[in-house]
Amino acid sequence: MTNKVCVVGAGSTKYGKLNESIIEIALSAAVDAINSAGITPKDIQAGYISNVFGVADRQVHMAPVIMSNLGIPNVPGLTIESACGSGSVMFREAYANVAAGFYDCVLALGVEKVTHTGTARSTTLFSYCSDFFYEGGNGASFPGLFASMARAYMTSHKASEEDLANVAVKNHENGLLNPKAHVRKKITVDDVLKSPVVADPLKLLDCCPFSDGASAVILCSEDFAKKSGRPYVEIIGSGRGASPAAVQGREDITTIPSTVAAAKQAYKMAGITPKDIDFAEVHDCFTIAEIIDIEDLGFFPKGKAARAVREGATRLTGDIPVNPSGGLKSKGHPIGATGVGQVVEVFDQFTGRADGREVKGAEIALTHNFGATGASAAVHIFKKVDRK
């Protein structure tokens, strides 16, 4: 028997090229989340931090530094790494601890700072998230790994490079409405097709940017949320999944098994089906990833996602808005923070803080985030709570 868990506060920095230190970036998001929840740090009983490359700003073992700078040095924390899935995998652990009754109120924060190392160095660091002996070590960059998945998908399902480009165009459209997005620029399919090839068939505008940034939420028991008198959101489903670490290990390279497993668990826990989801924040590190994700999450049958995107089904005004925040592509992708940023978007959407890009009438939302080429994934489902 587990307790209901709620999100009672959320905060995020802008994503982009940030000058502050990684700790200052983290603190900024933490302060916003704490203020949004109407609590003080004294209410926080544990800190869950997600980060991958703190070493790039000379800071690992980040949780104690963050807790110390929040004025709560004796509150325990831990730092979780699961490549680009760090945020959601950490969120799941934070959720599980509150659900099990260990804590009533915790901070869940994701942060990353890498842009100061430059593109070449960042690319090399990120390649360490692959199954390096078989992938990075044999010349595959991250775009390269997803490019190989794109080639497999385009071969089996007759999708075109234009189909992939539609995802980028839509996410940029949404990002223009998000003041904290990293890349706020309208683009066309033609812009995507003409952008330089990074790893065939993926081009520069098929790829999300390297970003710095932090996002944080306050997770608490339902009792705590109710007593706070603040707007809150309920977590109704949580799921984890895993896939073979290397692309070569997957029988079908056009699906990410960890997404399928995590989604199935989350839908079961929530007692709902994909049709009940009003909008979703999914992991679009590359355009092909969003195409694969929306099939794996059950929104469209296998092989049909490209057409659905082409027909506008996933636009802000479509049947199932995907990435109203702008997604990783336009909002940005500070890899340790992204999974938490998706929860912040849900919180903002459900509590009237997503001006200009609000998904009208939404009651149930899903977040989906995975690490590397999908070796680890977590899916969470949220329900809007109407304030009486």
Place this chain on the structure above:
Amino acid sequence: MRKELSETSASAKQQQSSREKFIASANKGKILANKCTKCGHLVLETVFFCEKCAANKFEPVELGGTGTVVTYTIQAVAPEGFEDAGSYAWVVFKVDNSQLRVSGFLGGIKKPADLPIGSKVKVNGFSPKYGLLIEKLAK
């Protein structure tokens, strides 16, 4: 078979790590795999417990290094360390006579037409710089 392998190795007395053994076989144009002695399932040399039955006793099996291309990418922007490699593909290929797939570096590929899915390839060494080297076989 284990005895034969260690006799032919130059450093027969030294314990090789699993990766070193894999690399040694690749330098002979082979893919080293582990065959579970309990259920017969094949896993790559770098895997320590059987995926099917969880047993951890294997006999090494050197598979012939030929295979077919499953998917690939042509790395227009090469990662650090590969800037001098010229135009190349990172390839996932299925190893003949097994269910195993491995990934490797295939130099000289400039455009998708150079490497249709299903092309025949062959392992031809392991470079400290570029990793598992493969080459395209003529039809």
